[in-house]
Amino acid sequence: MADVVKLAHPSWKAMPESEKQEYERQAKELKRSAPNQAGRLDCKGRPLADRVDTEAVMAKRRLEERKRVVAAWPPGIGVVQEKFLLLNIQSLCELPDGMGYMPCEIGVVEYSLQDGITREFHRFIQPGKPPLGYRYLCQSTSDNTHQIPIEGFELAEGNYHRLWLDLCKFASPNGRNFPPLYSQVTHTAMCEWCLSWLAEMAEEYNSFHVYELDGLVQDLYDHATEGPPPSMSMVASILNTSVFDYEDGSSCEYHASKEVKYCALGTIKRFCFSISDSMAQVYSLNLTPRHLPERPENKGHYTILPSDAFALDRRPMWDPPSRQRTTSQPRGAAYNPPPSYGRDQWNGVTAASTSDGNFPARDIRLHAQPSHSASSSSVPETQALRKPTTPGFVAQLSGAVVAGLGRGRGRGTLGLTPEQMRSLTATTQPQSVGGLQQKMAGMTVHTQPYMDYRQHSSLPPHSTNRP
Numbered sequence: 001m002a003d004v005v006k007l008a009h010p011s012w013k014a015m016p017e018s019e020k021q022e023y024e025r026q027a028k029e030l031k032r033s034a035p036n037q038a039g040r041l042d043c044k045g046r047p048l049a050d051r052v053d054t055e056a057v058m059a060k061r062r063l064e065e066r067k068r069v070v071a072a073w074p075p076g077i078g079v080v081q082e083k084f085l086l087l088n089i090q091s092l093c094e095l096p097d098g099m100g101y102m103p104c105e106i107g108v109v110e111y112s113l114q115d116g117i118t119r120e121f122h123r124f125i126q127p128g129k130p131p132l133g134y135r136y137l138c139q140s141t142s143d144n145t146h147q148i149p150i151e152g153f154e155l156a157e158g159n160y161h162r163l164w165l166d167l168c169k170f171a172s173p174n175g176r177n178f179p180p181l182y183s184q185v186t187h188t189a190m191c192e193w194c195l196s197w198l199a200e201m202a203e204e205y206n207s208f209h210v211y212e213l214d215g216l217v218q219d220l221y222d223h224a225t226e227g228p229p230p231s232m233s234m235v236a237s238i239l240n241t242s243v244f245d246y247e248d249g250s251s252c253e254y255h256a257s258k259e260v261k262y263c264a265l266g267t268i269k270r271f272c273f274s275i276s277d278s279m280a281q282v283y284s285l286n287l288t289p290r291h292l293p294e295r296p297e298n299k300g301h302y303t304i305l306p307s308d309a310f311a312l313d314r315r316p317m318w319d320p321p322s323r324q325r326t327t328s329q330p331r332g333a334a335y336n337p338p339p340s341y342g343r344d345q346w347n348g349v350t351a352a353s354t355s356d357g358n359f360p361a362r363d364i365r366l367h368a369q370p371s372h373s374a375s376s377s378s379v380p381e382t383q384a385l386r387k388p389t390t391p392g393f394v395a396q397l398s399g400a401v402v403a404g405l406g407r408g409r410g411r412g413t414l415g416l417t418p419e420q421m422r423s424l425t426a427t428t429q430p431q432s433v434g435g436l437q438q439k440m441a442g443m444t445v446h447t448q449p450y451m452d453y454r455q456h457s458s459l460p461p462h463s464t465n466r467p
Contacts, residue, residue: 066215069180070223079223080113080283085171086213086268087181089194090146092127092138102127102138103194104148104156107252107264108170108181111272113220113283116290121170122252122265124148125198126158145262146255155254164202171208182213184239184271185232213239217275224282244273247293 012020040048073079090105104127110119130138130150138150148156157163172178183191192210199206214235222229230238244250246259250273251266261267276291285291 062212062215065180065209065211066219069211069216070219073223077224077283079220080285083110083112083118083179084216085110085179085181086271087183087191087210088187088264088267089183089191090148090262090264091141091190091194092130092148092150093134093141094190095131095134099131100193100197101190102130103197104150104153105146105264106167106194106198107266107268108167109265109268109272111275113276113279113285116276116288117269117272118290119170120265120269121167123163123166124153124156124254125163126153126156126160145260147258147260147262148254160198160201161203164198164204167198168204168207178207178209180209180211182211182216185212185214185236188212213271217278220275220279221282238274238278239271241270241274243277244270244293247273250293 042048042051073082086109088107089103092102092104094101103125105124106122108121109117111117127150135150142148142150168175168178171181181191181195188210195208195210196206214232217235217238218229218232245261247270249256250269251261251263255261255263255266261270273292276285276287279285280287280291
């Protein structure tokens with residue numbers, strides 16, 4: 001082939017453009033009619049010629065299945081007598097890389113619009129030992145959903161051959177013409193795989209076909225009405241309603257005792273309840289207890305717990321709330337703890353609260369007698385100065401007036417004489433907080449009595465009693 005290219009290339013270069021166009025057209029037609037994909041591979045090394053659009057194939061198959069079923073229905077309301085088999089399977093987990101599932105429970109019911117639920121089939125399945133490395137996944141799925149033990153479950157059926165024969169006898173008593181099994185669209189693939197696995201374990205041929213329950217509901221609506229059928233999302237909301245999740249008698253005895261809704265039998269029975277409820281007016285159904293669960297008027301929907309199920313909490317009924325503003329409190333509003341559990345009372349101080357005006361005050365000095373001269377050692381314990389804890393305390397002694405620390409949130413002042421100020425700030429070297437505390441311990445301070453600014457029209461310019 002390389003020699004042919006060398007010989008033909010000079011002639012191709014010398015050929016006029018009009019003649020080249022004919023050869024180029026023939027080459028394009030050849031590529032379109034017989035594409036050569038045999039040598040091309042995808043990212044996983046598989047030939048592109050073998051690629052199959054699984055979504056398109058499944059959609060085409062579902063459409064053909066629905067057409068065959070609808071074609072066999074009697075016209076008009078005669079479809080209410082048709083019987084359908086609804087299927088649900090619970091699994092311990094979904095194994096990765098196409099390894100399949102671990103089925104542990106199967107439930108099938110026979111249902112018709114006219115008679116409701118007529119027959120039931122329910123079995124627990126022995127799924128086998130979990131694969132190496134997947135025991136935690138199986139246990140976690142069991143704990144969060146159906147709560148079926150992964151091993152040693154006494155109700156699980158280990159005789160797969162007998163289980164398969166019972167299932168076949170329930171679906172087709174005569175052993176011929178197996179009807180389709182309807183499962184929710186999100187579980188169709190899992191149900192198909194589990195039925196194939198169960199037939200393989202029983203060494204029997206799998207004659208079942210799993211159809212989509214969502215499409216069946218759409219076709220039932222379309223069969224009785226002239227308007228457009230509900231969308232798939234609307235059908236999913238009908239089937240997944242939580243109205244019938246915990247109805248009495250809807251689940252098996254095991255899951256009823258566990259009070260969980262993830263039951264194979266309970267799931268498909270709730271599907272039947274939802275279909276009956278939504279189709280009642282469409283087909284003018286005469287609803288019976290087989291269509292919807294009974295709810296006696298004189299029966300309360302509650303559970304009586306034993307007395308030993310309660311434990312007394314001996315902790316305090318109320319803890320002091322945070323000083324921060326809550327989400328329900330308007331922005332800018334002041335936080336006032338309850339008077340009986342105030343912050344000052346927890347510290348052993350009896351406080352008084354006033355909430356009149358725009359600036360509510362809570363001050364321990366409302367109960368104190370004013371004193372103009374007192375030594376620091378004679379100040380009551382409840383009115384003792386809070387010791388400074390920051391090195392910038394000296395910088396706050398400006399103008400010989402200091403806010404009363406810890407004495408009413410800054411209301412009132414403490415006066416220092418010039419001699420006291422000079423003795424505190426005489427040295428130019430930085431002083432520790434402890435040294436300042438020792439110097440102030442022996443000083444005589446002048447405490448001004450508490451003055452309510454609301455009672456005065458004007459304030460001294462140097463006073464710190466400002467709102």
